[in-house]
Amino acid sequence: MFEIAASVIVFGAVLVLYRAIKGPRVYDRVLAVNAIGTKTVVLLALTGFIYERPHFLDIALVYALINFIATIAFLKYLETGGLD
Amino acid sequence: MEIRTIITGILLLLGCFIIVVASIGIVRFPDFYSRMHPAGKSDTLGQLLVLSGLMVYEGFSLVSIKLLIIIIFIFIANPTATHALAKAAYAAGLKPWKREEGENK
Numbered sequence: 001m002f003e004i005a006a007s008v009i010v011f012g013a014v015l016v017l018y019r020a021i022k023g024p025r026v027y028d029r030v031l032a033v034n035a036i037g038t039k040t041v042v043l044l045a046l047t048g049f050i051y052e053r054p055h056f057l058d059i060a061l062v063y064a065l066i067n068f069i070a071t072i073a074f075l076k077y078l079e080t081g082g083l084d
Numbered sequence: 085m086e087i088r089t090i091i092t093g094i095l096l097l098l099g100c101f102i103i104v105v106a107s108i109g110i111v112r113f114p115d116f117y118s119r120m121h122p123a124g125k126s127d128t129l130g131q132l133l134v135l136s137g138l139m140v141y142e143g144f145s146l147v148s149i150k151l152l153i154i155i156i157f158i159f160i161a162n163p164t165a166t167h168a169l170a171k172a173a174y175a176a177g178l179k180p181w182k183r184e185e186g187e188n189k
Contacts, residue, residue, distance in 0.1 A: 001093055008100040012107035019110050027116055027173045034165055035123045042131045049138055057150040064154055068161040075172045
């Protein structure tokens with residue numbers, strides 16, 4: 001059951017990867033990478049349940065934090081041209 | 085089959101369906117601002133459903149508390165990131181998409 005859900009989510013991430021590569025503007029790419037990051041968090045949680053190792057949930061939590069910070073930092077860099 | 089497993093399966097199925105629909109929306113929509121709609125809302129709902137299914141499967145323990153923390157964080161952070169993205173794109177002068185004259189689609 002978890003394996004099927006994980007494969008479906010990987011399929012969705014591959015679909016979004018098309019937009020990340022092709023996206024006409026840089027904002028489309030940031031959006032797509034953010035969506036892939038959200039899917040990765042879900043995938044990490046599912047992986048923890050597939051292998052019965054609950055430590056994967058800590059990794060998922062940290063990945064969610066890093067994903068959010070990365071998006072905000074990249075947008076600030078785009079808007080102001082620096083990260084000071 | 086246990087009732088908890090059935091509920092988990094239903095929640096996982098719904099969540100996976102919504103995540104795939106959101107991915108198709110991100111690929112297919114014509115314009116940046118309309119692409120933010122699946123990325124900001126449907127993705128959040130999909131992850132909420134999948135992680136709720138895992139919580140139901142696990143029962144009440146430290147693992148489900150961690151899952152709840154992940155759900156709450158993504159529920160706050162994902163729309164915030166999308167909002168910041170929209171603000172940055174609008175400030176950079178990206179115009180919303182309009183249907184061309186005579187285009188029938």
